[in-house]
Amino acid sequence: MADNTPAPIPLRRSIWRNWISLTGTVIAIGSFFSFLLLFAFDLFAGEHSNPYVGILSYVVAPAFLFLGLGLLLFGAWLSRRQQKRDPDAPTPQLSIDLENPRDRKRLIWFALGTMTFLLFSAMGSFQTYHITETVEFCGKVCHEVMKPEFVAYQNGLHARVACVECHVGSGAGYYLQSKLNGAHQLWGVISGKYKKPIPAPVTNLRPAQDTCEKCHWPQRFSGNLERTYHHTLAGEDGKTFTVRLLLHVGGGDSQHGLVGGIHWHTSKEHRVEYYAEDDQRQNIPWIRVSNPDGTATVFKTPDFKAEPDAAKIRTMDCLDCHNRPAHRYKSPNEAVDQALYLGKIDAKLPAAKRTIVDLLTKAYANEAEAAAAIESGLRKQYGNSPAATQAITTVTTIYNENFFPFMKADWSKYPEHIGHKDWLGCFRCHDNQHEAVGKPGKKIAASDCNTCHTILAQGTGAELTKLAPEGQPFKHPDVLPDDLTCSDCHNGKNQSP
Ligand code: HEC
Ligand code: HEC
Ligand code: HEC
Ligand code: HEC
Ligand code: HEC
Ligand code: HEC
Known part of the structure; x- marks a missing residue:
């Protein structure tokens, strides 16, 4: 039969029939297929899906789709150019004659290849989907x-x-x-x-009620929480200073306990809104508390005469205190205190606290430079003793876990709102400065040292056994001037602490 049929004379040879265009078509179909699959995962996964699938389905897959279409056009353009240049020349046309064993073989391979490609792109999509789900x-x-x-x-x-x-x-x-x-x-x-x-x-x-509160029940009544803070002072002898606090965390739901204490702010009946002047929410001159009976009290600092920009008023939620629940970088002071307490740095090394905090407060261009400086600094001070070697390992780890020179990220770039020692934190509002509008003399409650917590014990050695359930005044290790707040000194900007 093949012998009898005259060879087809292509009147107008299709410019689409070439290997490049065909490959393009296969890629385009494959990626479109992947897109559909990813899109389906995305749809059915619903709330369990993750944002990176978006990148795959809406960025990567379409990119391949366009690559395929581009190849298709490119192949066509190439063959047209060839046709124009030399209309009579037999353009390498893609014609498949099933009778021809060579063509048949080619076609089989091509079909197999295409199928494998489609299969792999489907499997690939599925695999990638799972990979992107992981942390x-x-x-x-x-x-x-x-x-x-x-x-x-x-x-x-x-x-x-x-x-x-x-x-x-x-x-x-x-x-x-x-x-x-x-x-x-x-x-x-x-x-x-x-x-x-x-x-x-x-x-x-997202607002905390859609994230944190999915796992942490906001109605929970926590009552009092005891926390112990271990420090080492900067002197030669490495004297310790410990504070035992009873934090009045309380709760915000009357079904489960008395509404009050630190978690009072989470109560559904009271709403606390505030306006911050800066992006990091450090200066808060205006606060409004809305009560269940419909009344509201506005607190302002004396210098704030304006009205806040309504679009910038924020309702307080978990994140206004717990703003670093997952990404806390320790300050040199905190990290070294902890390592000394845990024995990861030998507390007998003279002036260990000051020496190491000093090394960690310097700026380094990268991790290698930091490691070299830590090693030479500590060797110079403490020689080749095993304690020095241990300290070098510990301090290098502290650096690598808390300081990131490439991204310029460390504790000093990210204010933390819980507490008030290193950052203003609670004292952004509880600073005895804000006064109720229309109620002269009425300040924000809970601004003296024994409302948020009571100091059960403090100091060192035997002092720590003298518990005071009613709380005791704070005995700061150094003289405290009246006009400064904790973070004025402890912010790391004025050398240690
Ligand atoms: C998927 C569930 C989940 C989500 C979402 C979540 N947490 Fe947690 N959180 C946990 C678990 C589990 C722990 C306890 C970890 C442990 O003890 O090992 C925890 C611990 C905590 C603690 C420490 C409690 C303690 O005993 O000191 C705080 C504070 C906290 N989460 C706040 C938050 C905040 C704020 C958010 C929102 C940004 C949040 N969590 C989102 C599950 C979650
Ligand atoms: C006004 C600030 C503030 C707000 C708002 C706040 N917390 Fe807390 N929370 C604290 C403080 C302070 C502690 C004591 C623990 C500490 O200092 O680390 C604490 C403790 C906790 C604990 C540990 C308590 C326990 O019983 O084990 C969890 C969990 C927690 N908070 C979750 C939340 C969640 C969820 C929200 C939002 C619904 C929230 N917090 C809102 C300040 C706050
Ligand atoms: C428990 C909740 C929680 C988890 C889990 C979590 N984050 Fe965050 N993340 C936050 C909060 C809250 C902020 C905002 C911090 C602030 O306002 O200071 C944040 C901020 C960030 C930022 C902005 C820069 C910064 O340091 O504030 C990046 C980037 C980030 N997270 C990435 C990640 C990555 C990657 C993961 C998983 C490996 C992750 N987060 C897991 C709660 C979380
Ligand atoms: C955005 C401002 C703001 C911040 C930040 C803030 N608070 Fe408050 N807090 C208030 C206001 C307003 C009240 C209610 C004062 C009143 O009615 O006199 C309050 C009340 C309280 C109360 C008394 C609750 C009761 O029993 O009635 C405690 C305790 C408290 N805050 C602790 C804290 C702690 C701890 C922090 C830091 C982790 C903190 N607050 C951060 C605004 C704030
Ligand atoms: C608005 C509530 C509030 C007030 C008022 C308050 N504190 Fe605190 N304080 C806290 C919280 C919350 C923490 C715990 C921070 C943490 O867990 O990181 C804390 C921690 C501390 C610590 C332990 C810090 C450490 O690292 O050892 C000391 C000491 C302390 N407060 C002293 C004081 C003194 C002194 C005053 C009075 C000038 C005061 N506090 C007033 C909320 C308050
Ligand atoms: C005038 C500056 C200044 C102010 C204000 C200040 N401190 Fe300190 N604080 C120091 C110095 C300096 C040391 C170090 C003493 C040493 O290491 O020998 C220190 C040490 C400490 C320590 C123990 C060691 C350490 O490094 O953590 C604690 C805890 C502490 N201060 C808490 C507070 C609290 C809480 C407040 C606010 C009520 C506060 N400080 C206000 C200067 C200050």
């Missing part, structure tokens, strides 16, 4: 960029809570927003246009 992906895909957050997270309380639980949460609206964000951030990383350090607070972070 490692979030932390490692942008390697250097997110290293600080990732390392701190792994050393934090929430190391087993996936990034997406706090950063995305459930529900369609935020979900979409996070996808768009994901794509936007990916672009930032690719193009090198991101800020160092990454700014906090994350302004589009």
Whole structure:
């Protein structure tokens, strides 16, 4: 039969029939297929999905789709050019004659190849989907960029809570927003246009009731919590100074306990709103408390005469105190205190606290430079003793876990709102400055030292056994001037502490 049929004379040979265009078509179909699959996962996974699938389905898959279409057009353009240049020349046409064993073989291989490709792209999509669900992906895909957050997270309380639980949460609206964000951030990383350090607070972070409160029951009554803070002073002898506090955490729900104490702010009946002048929410001149009976009290600092910008008023939630639940960088002071207390640095090394804090407060260009400086600094001071070697290992680890020179991230860049020693924290509002509008003399309650906590014991040695249930005045290790607040000195800006 093949012999009888005249060879087909292509009148107008199709410019689409060439290997490049065909490959393009296969890639386009494959990626479209992957897109559909990813899209389906995305849809069905609902609240369990994560933002990075968005990057795959809406950025990577379409990119391949366009690559395929591009190849298709490119192949066509090439063959047209060839046809134009030399209309009579037999353009390498793609014609398949099933009778021809060579063509048949080719076609079989091509079909097999296509099928394998489609299969792999489907499997690939599925695999990638699972990989992106993991925490490692979030932390490692942008390697250097997110290293600080990732390392701190792994050393934090929430190391087993996936990034997406706090950063995305459930529900369609935020979900979409996070996808768009994901794509936007990916672009930032690719193009090198991101800020160092990454700014906090994350302004589009979801409200805590959709994230934190999915695991932490806001109605919980915590009552009093005892916490012990171990310190070592800067002197030669490494004297310790310990504070035992009873924190009046209380609760915010009358079904489960008396509404009051620190968690009073989480009560559903009272709403606390505030206006901050700066992006890091450190200067708060205006606060409004709305009560269940519909009344409201506004507190202002004396210098704040204006009305706050309504769009910038924020309702207080968990994050206004627990703002670093997953990414805490320790200050040199805190990290060294802890290592000394745990014996990871020998407390007998003379002036260990001051020497090491000094080394950790210097700026280094990178981890290697820091490690070298730590080693030479400690060897100079303490020679080749085993205690010196142990200290070098410990201090280098402290540096690597809390300081990130590439991203310029460390404790001093990220204010923490809980407490009031290193940052203003609670004292942003509880500073005895804010006064109720229309009620002269009425200040914010809970501003003296024994309302949020009572100091049960403090000092060193036998002093720590003298418990005072009613609380005792704080005996600061150094003379305390009246006009300064804790963070004025403890902010790390004036050398140690
Ligand atoms: C327990 C909740 C929680 C988890 C889990 C969590 N984060 Fe965060 N993250 C936050 C909060 C809250 C902030 C905002 C901090 C602030 O306002 O100071 C934040 C901030 C960030 C920032 C902005 C920069 C900064 O340091 O403030 C990045 C980047 C980030 N997180 C990445 C991650 C990555 C990557 C993971 C997983 C490896 C993760 N987060 C897991 C709660 C969480
Ligand atoms: C997916 C569940 C989950 C989410 C979401 C979550 N947490 Fe947690 N959180 C935990 C678990 C579990 C622990 C206890 C960890 C442990 O003890 O090992 C914890 C511990 C804590 C603690 C310490 C409690 C203590 O005993 O000292 C605080 C504070 C906290 N979370 C605040 C937050 C805040 C704020 C958010 C929102 C940004 C948040 N959590 C989001 C599960 C979660
Ligand atoms: C006004 C500040 C403030 C707010 C708002 C706040 N907390 Fe706390 N919370 C604290 C302090 C202070 C502690 C004591 C522990 C500490 O100092 O680390 C604490 C303790 C906790 C603990 C440990 C208590 C326990 O019983 O084990 C959890 C969990 C917690 N908070 C979760 C939340 C959640 C969830 C929200 C939001 C619904 C929230 N907090 C809102 C200040 C606050
Ligand atoms: C944005 C401002 C703001 C911040 C930040 C803030 N508070 Fe408050 N707090 C208030 C206001 C307002 C009241 C109610 C005062 C009143 O009615 O006189 C209050 C009340 C309290 C009360 C008394 C609750 C009761 O039993 O009636 C305690 C305790 C307290 N805060 C502790 C803290 C602690 C601890 C922190 C830091 C972790 C903190 N607050 C941070 C605004 C704030
Ligand atoms: C508005 C509530 C509030 C008031 C008022 C307050 N504190 Fe505190 N304080 C806290 C909280 C919360 C912490 C715990 C911080 C943490 O867990 O990191 C704390 C921690 C401390 C610590 C332990 C810090 C450490 O690292 O050893 C000392 C000491 C202390 N407060 C002293 C005082 C003194 C002195 C005053 C009065 C000038 C005072 N506090 C007033 C809320 C308050
Ligand atoms: C005038 C500056 C100044 C002020 C204000 C100040 N401190 Fe200190 N504080 C120091 C110095 C200096 C040391 C170190 C003493 C040493 O190491 O020998 C210190 C040590 C401490 C220590 C023990 C060691 C350490 O390094 O943590 C605690 C706890 C402490 N201060 C808490 C507070 C609290 C809480 C407040 C606010 C009520 C406060 N300080 C206000 C200067 C200050």
